[in-house]
Amino acid sequence: MELVEVSPRDGLQDEPVHLPTEAKVSLIERALDAGVRRVEAVSFARPDLVPTLGDAEEVMAGVSRRPDSRLAGLVLNERGLERALLAGVDEVNVVVLVSETFSRRNQGMGVEEALAMWSRVASEATAAGVGASVTLSAAFGCPYEGVVDPNTVRELARRVTAAGPFEVGLADTIGCAVPPEVEDLVRGVAADTGLPVRVHLHNSRNTGFANAVAAVGAGAAVLDASIGGIGGCPFAPGAAGNIATEDLVYLLDRMGIATGVRLEELLEISRWLADALGHPLPGQVVRSGVFPSSVVPG
Numbered sequence: 001m002e003l004v005e006v007s008p009r010d011g012l013q014d015e016p017v018h019l020p021t022e023a024k025v026s027l028i029e030r031a032l033d034a035g036v037r038r039v040e041a042v043s044f045a046r047p048d049l050v051p052t053l054g055d056a057e058e059v060m061a062g063v064s065r066r067p068d069s070r071l072a073g074l075v076l077n078e079r080g081l082e083r084a085l086l087a088g089v090d091e092v093n094v095v096v097l098v099s100e101t102f103s104r105r106n107q108g109m110g111v112e113e114a115l116a117m118w119s120r121v122a123s124e125a126t127a128a129g130v131g132a133s134v135t136l137s138a139a140f141g142c143p144y145e146g147v148v149d150p151n152t153v154r155e156l157a158r159r160v161t162a163a164g165p166f167e168v169g170l171a172d173t174i175g176c177a178v179p180p181e182v183e184d185l186v187r188g189v190a191a192d193t194g195l196p197v198r199v200h201l202h203n204s205r206n207t208g209f210a211n212a213v214a215a216v217g218a219g220a221a222v223l224d225a226s227i228g229g230i231g232g233c234p235f236a237p238g239a240a241g242n243i244a245t246e247d248l249v250y251l252l253d254r255m256g257i258a259t260g261v262r263l264e265e266l267l268e269i270s271r272w273l274a275d276a277l278g279h280p281l282p283g284q285v286v287r288s289g290v291f292p293s294s295v296v297p298g
Contacts, residue, residue, distance in 0.1 A: 030265075
């Protein structure tokens with residue numbers, strides 16, 4: 001199972017503590033050292049809107065690049081893409097909100113405008129030799145409009161596919177989904193698009209890990225996760241953190257599903273990140289320990 005580490009972007013974007021650039025670079029490099037091979041490293045949103053991530057170019061310049069890893073940048077418009085290409089990202093991720101109200105509040109444009117923007121960005125990125133991924137955000141529920149019709153999401157998935165993404169992401173932005181919904185939507189979008197499906201889960205209502213298992217069972221190719229379980233969305237009231245990478249790796253390891261990511265190293269990063277942010281993080285395995293323990297009782 002491929003994992004995307006999103007703590008440097010989605011994890012930090014709503015943190016009250018602004019990590020310095022060197023700490024963000026260290027977070028990315030520590031994750032790469034632990035075996036992560038895809039990292040959503042930076043956001044090219046306007047710095048005045050997301051000030052915690054305003055140093056995207058400096059972060060990208062500070063990371064020691066590795067031929068077997070990919071650094072992604074979140075792009076919200078053509079200006080963001082221009083910055084991302086100049087910064088040397090390996091891939092861009094574009095978010096399309098599936099509800100009109102959330103799209104206007106989060107991105108200042110309606111869904112149709114966002115779809116047109118995605119098509120332009122994907123075309124320009126492809127022409128520049130950079131892969132483009134698209135995430136359908138609030139795919140399971142909207143903080144403003146409530147329940148989202150899965151048929152609406154599937155139709156949007158078919159439409160975004162026309163621009164040539166290498167994968168389609170489904171984001172439970174406010175952490176409201178339950179496993180049957182995840183299973184049905186992952187299977188439906190995979191069948192409709194013929195593309196790998198990436199699933200982005202928040203644990204707002206403590207269903208994130210059950211939903212991760214459901215996503216794996218339904219054939220999801222990629223899961224997003226955030227070291228320590230940090231994260232949230234400044235434009236989505238009540239959106240808690242992402243599922244914790246170390247907890248997800250523990251779960252998948254115990255299920256016999258390989259990720260290539262080393263759990264003990266993730267736990268060390270989680271402890272380091274808690275110190276850097278100055279508060280305990282939501283992840284659980286770092287508190288309870290790995291089972292079976294590597295320590296043999298005396």
